[in-house]
Amino acid sequence: MxxxxxxxxxxxxxxxxxxxxxxxxxxxxxxxxxxxxxxxxxxxxxxxxxxxxxxxxxxxxxxxxxxxxxxxxVHDGIELRWNRRAHRIDFPALTGGRRxxxxxxxxxxxxxxxxxxxxxxxxxxxxxxxxxxxxxxxxxxxxxxxxxxxxxxxxxxxxxxxxxxxxxxxxxxxxxxxxxxHAYPYSWLGILADVPPSCDELIYAHSPRGFALHSMRSPTVSRLYLQVPNGTDPANWSDERIWDELEARFAVDGDWKLRRGPVTAKSVLPMxxxxxxxxxxxxxxxxxxxxxxxxxxxxxxxxxxxxxxxxxxxxxxxxxxxxxxxxxxxxxxxxxxxxxxxxxxxxxxTTALHTDPGQSPFATRLQLSRLDRIAASPHAAAELAENYAGLPTV
CATH class of the missing domain: 3.50.50.60 (FAD/NAD(P)-binding domain)
Incomplete structure (x- = not known):
């Protein structure tokens, strides 16, 4: 040998x-x-x-x-959405310049x-x-x-x-x-779509219908995710159903619109x-x-x-x-x-933004309170920004 x-x-x-x-x-x-x-x-x-x-x-x-x-x-922040509200987390301002x-x-x-x-x-x-x-x-x-x-x-x-x-x-x-x-009681249905992103930075959305994320791969390719039950077969989700559900979960007061386009890939990711x-x-x-x-x-x-x-x-x-x-x-x-x-x-x-199956109204109100706190407190926003943008390697 x-x-x-x-x-x-x-x-x-x-x-x-x-x-x-x-x-x-x-x-x-x-x-x-x-x-x-x-x-x-x-x-x-x-x-x-x-x-x-x-x-x-x-x-x-x-x-x-x-x-x-x-x-x-290069992204200098993310946007959180809940209760038809939008709040941006500014990474450089909250972390001393990290992005x-x-x-x-x-x-x-x-x-x-x-x-x-x-x-x-x-x-x-x-x-x-x-x-x-x-x-x-x-x-x-x-x-x-x-x-x-x-x-x-x-x-x-x-x-x-x-x-x-x-x-x-x-x-x-x-x-x-x-x-x-620790296993989570939900998964992500992810898609790639040949459509320019509908946002300049990532959108993390809490919704009574479940979580949604708008990301991107390039200026012409969007990457989006929906919270779905574990064991979901992506074949059961038509393109139209996916776009309709994304639109409902991203709903916000104002004139923002979700761009739709051809879906090129679908997959389910357990969490x-x-x-x-x-x-x-x-x-x-x-x-x-x-x-x-x-x-x-x-x-x-x-x-x-x-x-x-x-x-x-x-x-x-x-x-x-x-x-x-x-x-x-x-x-x-x-x-x-x-x-x-x-x-x-x-x-x-994950737990702040996803809706657990069978979640009580009390638990939902706690989630919304947590998001309200991030929007109202620079200290809470800075904690999120510092962790998201990355802590020092040593």
């Missing part, structure tokens, strides 16, 4: 694994990145589209932001892959990882199959960026690993929260969805993954430059502080 060695073996070619590989390469640290899917699949996966300031800064540092800076949409960008995860992945294949360390597609062994030894190994051959990659360290159902999580013994989870502790065992580290999942309401999933690998890349650079493993040893605790803050914020945004 062919055997090779690298300093850092990275499992998973999503944005977390790709960004880590770029940051390590820029620090002169060798790595190998293994991705089970083919390149076309990875570059077409529809995921998040909101980038925090810190994520954008890291992409710039990695050399992967040229197209982002040219094509990304967010709209730039699809698919585009980030394309940019990082192109750089990695041209200038970076090995990136192997269709490399199916079967096991991570020896996490508590000085030379853990990854067993995988590539081009029809079983292979072994020995590493000084392994980083699992391969998601909740990935192999890396299994390297942490059940007696050590603990996972905290859950999950955190696995610790994020390190021996010489195996977890990052991104392998360690935590958030509901999409707070736009934290991609940004949390980026924050994990930023912390990890700094720790590996410190080890290389000084021989100190202090930052590596602190990795799990450092990241989990941010993870739980983001989990709380995502839970807050």
């Amino acid at each position: 062919p055997k090779t060695h690298t300093t850092v073996g990275i499992i998973g070619g999503g944005p977390a694994g790709l960004l880590l590989a770029r940051l390590l390469h820029n620090s002169g640290i060798d790595c190998v990145l293994l991705e089970s899917r083919d390149r076309a699949y990875v570059e077409q996966r529809q995921r998040a589209g909101i980038l925090e300031q810190g994520t954008v800064d890291a992409l710039r540092e990695s050399g992967a932001a040229e197209r982002l800076d040219r094509e990304g949409l 967010v960008w709209v730039y699809a995860q698919t585009e980030i992945v394309k940019d990082l892959i192109a750089l990695q294949l041209t200038y970076g360390a090995p990136l192997l597609f269709e490399a199916a990882v079967h096991a991570v062994e020896g996490a508590d030894t000085e030379e853990p190994l990854i067993r995988y199959t590539h081009e029809g051959r079983d292979k072994t990659l020995t590493c000084d360290y392994v980083v699992g960026c391969d998601g909740f159902h990935g192999v890396a999580r299994t390297a942490i013994p059940d007696g050590v690993k603990r996972t905290y989870e 859950r929260s999950s955190v696995t502790e610790p994020m390190r065992y021996g010489r195996v580290f977890l990052a991104g969805d392998a360690a935590h999942i958030v509901p999409p309401t707070g736009a934290k999933g991609l940004n949390l993954a980026a924050a994990d690998v930023i912390v990890l890349a700094r720790a590996f650079a410190r080890l290389k430059d000084t021989g100190s493993a202090e930052l590596l040893d602190a990795y799990s605790d450092t990241c989990l502080r941010r993870v739980w803050r983001a989990e709380h914020f995502s839970y807050f945004m």
Whole structure:
């Protein structure tokens, strides 16, 4: 069985694994990145589209932001809607200048892959990882199959960026690993539509009919979501029904109109929260969805993954430059502080804006009171803005 060695073996070619590989390469640290899917699949996966300031800064540092800076949409706030009212949250005014960008995860992945294949360390597609062994030894190994051959990659360290159902999580013994989870009693029906957005910034709408979100992918493509019951089949929602429901949930006093256009994609996204502790065992580290999942309401999933690998890349650079493993040893605790803050914020945004099945009128009035408070209090608005635009990475 062919055997090779690298300093850092990275499992998973999503944005977390790709960004880590770029940051390590820029620090002169060798790595190998293994991705089970083919390149076309990875570059077409529809995921998040909101980038925090810190994520954008890291992409710039990695050399992967040229197209982002040219094509990304800079947003200085979001709009909340409830009771036919609209209230804008001004991020720069409330956070000392921080803002967010709209730039699809698919585009980030394309940019990082192109750089990695041209200038970076090995990136192997269709490399199916079967096991991570020896996490508590000085030379853990990854067993995988590539081009029809079983292979072994020995590493000084392994980083699992391969998601909740990935192999890396299994390297942490059940007696050590603990996972905290929460399932939400609703899902999102998401659509892509070939129509210019009806808004300049994202709209988050609370409605007696359920939550709705108006987002965008570009100046000509809109991305919209509806709260729907778990188990919803998108085929049961006609385009006309979707647009009618969106219009009803976004209703606001004034002359605002929802633009309609051809729907090009529909999907249903279940919503859950999950955190696995610790994020390190021996010489195996977890990052991104392998360690935590958030509901999409707070736009934290991609940004949390980026924050994990930023912390990890700094720790590996410190080890290389000084021989100190202090930052590596602190990795799990450092990241989990941010993870739980983001989990709380995502839970807050989700429960404040969605209508729980069977929700009592009392609970609804509490939601409306919470939204009224954000509109009336600069302190409450600043708390929302600081969390949404992104907390410091360390």
